[in-house]
Each structure stands twice: as C-alpha cells, then as structure tokens.
Amino acid sequence: MLDLRDTRIPDVIDYCKEVLSVDLDTENPAFGWGGKSVGFRTSRGTWVKILFRPSDLLNEWTWTGEECASVLTGISKPQLLRSIRWSDGQRELVWRADETTRVDSPVISSTPEIRDYPQGLSADWWNDLRESLSALAGKKTTRVGVRQDLINRRVREYAGEAVDPSVDEWMPAHADVHWANLTAPTMTLLDWEGWGLGPRGLDAATLWVFSLLVPAVAKRVSEEFADDLSCRSGKIAQLFMCVELLKMVRNFGDHPDLEKPLTREADRLVVELAGTPRSG
Template sequence: MQWTPEGPDQVLIAKVFEEAAARFSARPVGEPRLGWRGRTFGRLVERPGGKAWLRVVAAPAEKVPEKLWSGMATAQAVTGVRKPELMDVWETAEDGLRFRAELSTFVPESVCSATPELREPISLPDQWWRQFRSSLDAVAVTATDRVSVRQDLVTRRLTWVSDGTVPTEVKVFTASHGDMHWANVTSGTCVLLDWEGWGLGPAGFDAAMLHAYSLLVPEVAARVFETFADVLDTPSGRQTQLFAAAELLVMVGRGDHPELEGPLRRQVSGLLAAGGIG
C-alpha cells in the first residue's frame, strides 16, 4: 500500500488517537511517535492499571490491507518470544479512512536503533544474541496461513537483481516476523516489536533482513551472520540474502535508507560472484 497521509489526514489520525485514549480510559503522557510514512500514531499512556502503549493505524477505507490490519492480534498465537501483548482494540471510520486503535502492554526497554538501519556500533551481550536466535527459531516453527512474502515477489526481485541468472523458487517457507530491523527490537531484554506484517516468508528471511540492515556496521553484520550461519550460509540462505538485499535496494530507489545503497550493491555482487544460490 503506497498511501501516505497528508496534513488533514494526519490531524484526523491524532484526533482518533485522542478518542481511542478516552474509550480506553487512558491518559497520554509520552511524546507521539509516528510510524512509517506517518501511517501510524503511537504514544505512551497511563491507565488505572498502569502504563500501556496505544497505537492508531490508518488506511483508505477501500484499500485496507487486511493482513496488516490483523497482524498484531494474530501474532498473539506466537509463543516463545518476548513481545507486546494486545490488551484491547477499537475500530472506527471517518472521512474515507478506516482506523484501528490497539492498546498493548508497554515495553520500557529502548530499541537498538532509532532507524531501521544500524548507523553506529552497538554492544549487545552474548545472552542477547542467544535470546534473539531463540526468538526467531520460535517464530519459524509457528503454524500459520498468513503470508508475509509471496513467491511472486521473490521471483520478481531475484530476476531483477541477478538479470535472471539465479533460481527463484523458494524451497522452504517458514513463519517470520516480516519487518525485522534494528528499530523493531530492544537492546535490554530482547523484545520484538511491530508484528503487523508477520507471516510466511523464505526460511531465514528475518535474519537476512537484519543482516542487510546492519551493513553500515560491518562488525555487527558479521555477528548477525555468525549467529545465523547455519541458515544463511547455505544455497537457500544465500538466495534469501539476495532477496533481502534486493528488497532494500527497491526501498533505496524510493528514497529510503540511501546510505545503504553502496553496501547493498557490494553484497549483491559478492553473492552473485560466489554462486551456490538456491
């Protein structure tokens, strides 16, 4: 979905947030936090039971992405992972837009990065890496019919980035978080945030995406690869790495993460030169 809210829509999103807070008997206390391209509006709130996180997502009424709309609710079935718990939901519509307000438990830990791409070194203990690995393993074995990454998308991206020189069929799909980057994981206790896009994707997709988002900090990228070497350093893992790099290069072409372009192109060249993909 390419919709981006303009000024009046942003004002309306903030208004719906206030309405949702009142319905949930919550008082906003934190600074507003906007999601990707301003499509979500989140803020810390206080309720009689303590602190919580309230987020409102908006979409044109005729173009509501049902998969993303229900992601947080269906993710409650994923076990063995530290994540926010959904407490309440309210939906409404106004001026051609639909809104979904989700009240979740508050996660006090800071995220690893303010941006999806890691821009500077971060020191994470071995226990954190073990928790992160076990979390993605737990997600991968979750049974679901939700789809995060379609085969046709993989085919298009791999054909484009390789000029049609690599196999494009994904042999194994497993459940994935679907939006794994450094602004969606905390640095204290390893908590995974923002589950709206979770579902089936190529095996190793989350690890490959985090590795790609780490390329500006080579030592962290190396640690990601080391932690998931048994998944990534295989023919199918290299295929997934190539797909992840292609996905981010498409985002670069749209104006996102421009600093990653050089490292991503080197990553693609290295994978294609090494071969053994798919």
C-alpha cells in the same frame, strides 16, 4: 499519504481515549517509520499504538497481524490487550488502535538501519533474539509474509535468468526485523503487522542488510544465524532483501547510504547462487 508527525488528529486521539477508557500521554508521542503510526504511554501503564491505512488499500494480512500474533508463545514481544478499529469517511481512511503491555527498553535505532555499533547487545540479548526467532519458525500459520512471486520478480529484475529464485524452505517469520523494531538492553521484537511465511533465514537476512553500514554487526548477525543464512533459501532471502532495499533506495530515496554495500553483496550472492542448483 498522511504523515502523523506533522498532522494533528485530536478526533482520533479522543475517540481512542473514550473507547479504551484510558488517558494518553500526548505530550510525548513516539512516531513510527514515515509517520504512519504514533504510540503513547497510557495512564494504566500500558502502550497504545494508533495507525491507519487508506480505505482502498487495506491489506487483510497486515491489518490482522497483531491479533494473529497474540497467540504466539516463546517469543519476546508485547502482549496485545485489546484492539479497536473504525472507518473515517472524511479522510477516506481506516484506523486502528492496539493497546499492549508497555516495553520499557528503548528501540535500538530511530531508523531501520544503524550507523554505529548499538549499545546493550549482550550475549544474552543475542541469545534471546535467536530463541525468539527459532520459536517463531516452529509455529504453524497460513499467513504469508513474503510471496514467492515477489521474490521471483525482484531476483529476476536484478539477476535475470542467472539465479533460480525458487525457495526450498518456508518458515514463519516476523518479516520486518530491523533495528527500529528491536529494543535493548532487554530484547523485545515489536510491530507484528506483517508476519507470516517467508524463506528460511528471512528475518536474519533483513537484520543483516540493515546492519551493512556497521560491518562488525553485520558479521555478528551472519555468525549468530549462520545455519539459516548459509543454506540456499537463506541466500535467496539475502539476495531478495538486498534487491528490495536497492529498489527503495533508487525509487524512493530511502536508505541512500546502503546503496554501495547492498550492490556489493547482491553481486556476490548472484555469483554464489548461480552455481548452486535447487535441491530436490
């Protein structure tokens, strides 16, 4: 897989500059997770993010996420201004570039997980996050962020038949709420490629698992989103995220420090859910 952190793409950058009619600050790039995207400040005070997918692995849902999210209101997010996309037969890739309003507050972490208590998480910050996720949950969409069959597979891989993984409540979710997609001191939620329907509590569960190395923050997430995380679907979402990240730890070596707390919390949730019948 191409890693933009150590691969020069002058032709891609020049094409974006020409089509978007803008200069990019290429001396100060900001790379996404794993070098799969790169962003630049522009000469007109906006932001351009460039990303790619292999031509044979293009996912229509993630590829159209930013456009579909552009009509969402009541959410603290960048505004999409324009997009371009094109095929790269030589590299067997498809590229896209999104120009959005620029977010001045920095991301909270360079990685999805945190190891220290973040600065700038005021009461207003938590309130803005709650209100944004609540506004999102109230929207209507046919997009799917996390499928029931994936939840079934992950939960049964870990818990066997001890837990019924069926989700009772489905709501629109960002589906990737972690500390590298959140800014502070002003709360902005970035990267809307994969948003869509998910179990109630999915976004809170995602932020919670990526907070487990800082128990005080994990506790704060649980308190701020107690209603979503304490219901059955919220517990299924937490168990799913624990198991999903454990798979990343064990199969790909990602987030290795999280293995012990993820296992501890997954075991606890299995016990709780095994005694909780599905409603209805």
